[in-house]
Amino acid sequence: MSxxxxxxxxxxxxxxxxxxxxxxGNVRAVFSRGVKATWxxxxxxxxxxxxxxxxxxxxxxxxxxSLIGTxxxxxxxxxxxxxxxxxxxxxxxxxxxxxxDSTWNVxxxxxxxxxYEGMLYTSLGPLDVALGEILLALLRGALYATGFTAVxxxxxxxxxxxxxxxxxxxxxxxxxxxxxxxxxxxxxxxFQQMDWINFIMLxxxxxxxxxxxxxxxxxxxxxxxxALPLWHGVEMLRQLSAGVFTGAIWIHLLYFLVMIVLxxxxxxxxxxxxxxx
Amino acid sequence: xxxxxxxxxxxxxxxxxxxxxxxxVKTYGDFNAVDGISFxxxxxxxxxxxxxxxxxxxxxxxxxxxVSQRTAGELSIMGLDPDQHGPEVRAHLGVVPQQDNLDxxxxxxxxxxxxxxxFGLPYSYLRPKADELLEFAQLTDKAKAKVDALSGGxxxxxxxxxxxxxxxxxxxxxxxxxxxxxxxxxxxxxxxxRLKEAGVxxxxxxxxxxxxxxxxxxLIVVDxxxxxxxxxxxxxxxxxxxREVLELRFGSERxxxxxxxxxxIGERLETLPDRxxxxxxxxxxxxxxxxxxxxxxxxxxxxxxxxxxxxLRLTGRSLID
Numbered sequence: 001m002s003x004x005x006x007x008x009x010x011x012x013x014x015x016x017x018x019x020x021x022x023x024x025g026n027v028r029a030v031f032s033r034g035v036k037a038t039w040x041x042x043x044x045x046x047x048x049x050x051x052x053x054x055x056x057x058x059x060x061x062x063x064x065x066s067l068i069g070t071x072x073x074x075x076x077x078x079x080x081x082x083x084x085x086x087x088x089x090x091x092x093x094x095x096x097x098x099x100x101d102s103t104w105n106v107x108x109x110x111x112x113x114x115x116y117e118g119m120l121y122t123s124l125g126p127l128d129v130a131l132g133e134i135l136l137a138l139l140r141g142a143l144y145a146t147g148f149t150a151v152x153x154x155x156x157x158x159x160x161x162x163x164x165x166x167x168x169x170x171x172x173x174x175x176x177x178x179x180x181x182x183x184x185x186x187x188x189x190x191f192q193q194m195d196w197i198n199f200i201m202l203x204x205x206x207x208x209x210x211x212x213x214x215x216x217x218x219x220x221x222x223x224x225x226x227a228l229p230l231w232h233g234v235e236m237l238r239q240l241s242a243g244v245f246t247g248a249i250w251i252h253l254l255y256f257l258v259m260i261v262l263x264x265x266x267x268x269x270x271x272x273x274x275x276x277x
Numbered sequence: 278x279x280x281x282x283x284x285x286x287x288x289x290x291x292x293x294x295x296x297x298x299x300x301x302v303k304t305y306g307d308f309n310a311v312d313g314i315s316f317x318x319x320x321x322x323x324x325x326x327x328x329x330x331x332x333x334x335x336x337x338x339x340x341x342x343x344v345s346q347r348t349a350g351e352l353s354i355m356g357l358d359p360d361q362h363g364p365e366v367r368a369h370l371g372v373v374p375q376q377d378n379l380d381x382x383x384x385x386x387x388x389x390x391x392x393x394x395x396f397g398l399p400y401s402y403l404r405p406k407a408d409e410l411l412e413f414a415q416l417t418d419k420a421k422a423k424v425d426a427l428s429g430g431x432x433x434x435x436x437x438x439x440x441x442x443x444x445x446x447x448x449x450x451x452x453x454x455x456x457x458x459x460x461x462x463x464x465x466x467x468x469x470x471r472l473k474e475a476g477v478x479x480x481x482x483x484x485x486x487x488x489x490x491x492x493x494x495x496l497i498v499v500d501x502x503x504x505x506x507x508x509x510x511x512x513x514x515x516x517x518x519x520r521e522v523l524e525l526r527f528g529s530e531r532x533x534x535x536x537x538x539x540x541x542i543g544e545r546l547e548t549l550p551d552r553x554x555x556x557x558x559x560x561x562x563x564x565x566x567x568x569x570x571x572x573x574x575x576x577x578x579x580x581x582x583x584x585x586x587x588x589l590r591l592t593g594r595s596l597i598d
Contacts, residue, residue, distance in 0.1 A: 010356075012357045012369060013365070015362065015364065025397075026395070029391070037383055041382070117378055121367060
């Protein structure tokens with residue numbers, strides 16, 4: 001079967017590709033492995049992450065919203081309460097999808113399945129692995145976000161053509177969370193440490209101006225909320241949903257771009273330190 | 278050979294080594310896991326690293342694959358430094374790690390194809406290759422099975438099949454049969470022997486002397502990160518041991534007390550907690566001398582010298598502790 005091997009010259013040529021030891025230009029192999037592996041897994045778990053924000057939208061938007069009536073939306077216009085919280089919950093949906101995949105799933109593959117260790121013993125580089133896995137988490141976030149946008153449309157909560165830009169924006173949000181989530185997870189060694197992620201996610205979900213405006217908080221708390229990523233996602237999507245823009249939208253976008261790049265650098269460096277040391 | 282070949286006019290040269298290691302050191306903190314080892318591996322050779330657990334064998338393998346950066350020394354794999362050119366080197370390596378890390382989320386055949394994708398190889402090459410290697414690994418009827426449904430020996434064979442997906446020039450096997458039952462080991466040895474016959478360069482670590490004797494053309498005996506001896510299994514035994522060994526058991530209490538009474542029999546005496554070893558070219562003659570002295574061991578056994586004896590001689594310790 002390998003008769004030709006002995007007769008081949010056994011001299012290899014060094015690659016001239018930039019980042020040669022980190023990147024093999026083969027993100028696709030990592031990504032499609034993830035798709036193949038996920039395909040056969042538990043769909044109930046996949047769907048539960050999507051359903052959660054939808055339930056909040058129904059309970060809070062329609063239920064609680066009937067008591068609240070209208071609130072002041074972006075640009076000062078009066079909008080229904082469901083219209084107010086729907087884009088925020090879309091951001092939550094994108095975040096959930098990205099974070100589920102990039103934290104617990106990555107934690108398992110990193111520490112128990114030894115998947116990345118095996119991958120890095122091939123010609124893949126750590127950047128291929130990081131990017132492939134992050135794109136996989138992003139895909140889940142994007143699927144959740146698209147589904148959620150469809151639900152918003154069905155409930156009559158899409159009032160501006162600008163709202164369609166919420167889908168690419170939600171993908172950016174998912175990318176940021178996926179990238180940063182995997183970076184954080186790569187430092188985690190125990191289940192107890194992983195529980196801290198949930199401990200941060202829940203209050204971030206509840207308090208990032210998701211259900212009421214930031215102005216209800218005293219100033220120091222406002223600063224704290226504004227430092228966290230979900231608030232930027234909520235604000236960005238809320239502006240797109242209403243079709244009313246301020247210059248702040250660029251800051252929100254920039255926040256996520258920094259998060260994406262920082263997450264990629266940290267994850268790549270961390271994979272390198274863990275498996276190529 | 279075409280007529281224009283220059284080879285008949287040039288002096289015969291030894292083929293360039295596939296792997297060249299010079300004074301390679303790997304330090305963790307202030308502990309030298311690998312402490313200045315040097316060796317060459319020729320193309321098509323089957324080269325072994327024999328030593329107990331913790332001798333630095335796996336670390337050496339990891340440095341060859343470029344997944345562990347060496348602290349000092351020179352290392353060249355097919356002409357490239359694995360620390361600088363890890364992906365290019367690994368593109369031509371097959372790796373069978375000590376612990377199976379098969380992809381449990383994929384089925385058996387998909388494990389092979391997806392792994393081949395990591396090397397950027399096209400499906401048109403990978404599909405027939407996967408079928409060929411499933412046949413080689415005697416796993417064709419398990420192609421659609423889940424990985425966790427396989428036995429230990431089957432997983433090991435699948436790992437070997439996987440390591441061959443990129444048609445590697447060099448195959449690294451880290452403790453390939455550790456944890457397998459004897460039958461599974463023999464099946465695996467047979468497969469590895471076929472690869473060796475096909476001309477694949479094999480580098481394997483083991484702490485089983487019989488494995489080293491069966492599979493290695495040449496080996497280094499490693500202990501505490503240093504090379505203790507180098508040569509073919511037969512040459513090492515010839516050089517460091519006698520032709521035969523007489524094993525005597527007097528009971529765990531008596532082995533050490535009887536040992537002084539055995540002086541002068543054979544060339545050398547080794548007292549272990551559970552038995553006394555007498556190194557002699559003629560084991561039966563040595564046994565006769567023992568009984569002539571009126572000593573009655575509970576059991577006695579004459580056997581050929583093995584690499585185990587070489588290791589014991591060189592380090593004063595057993596391979597498996």
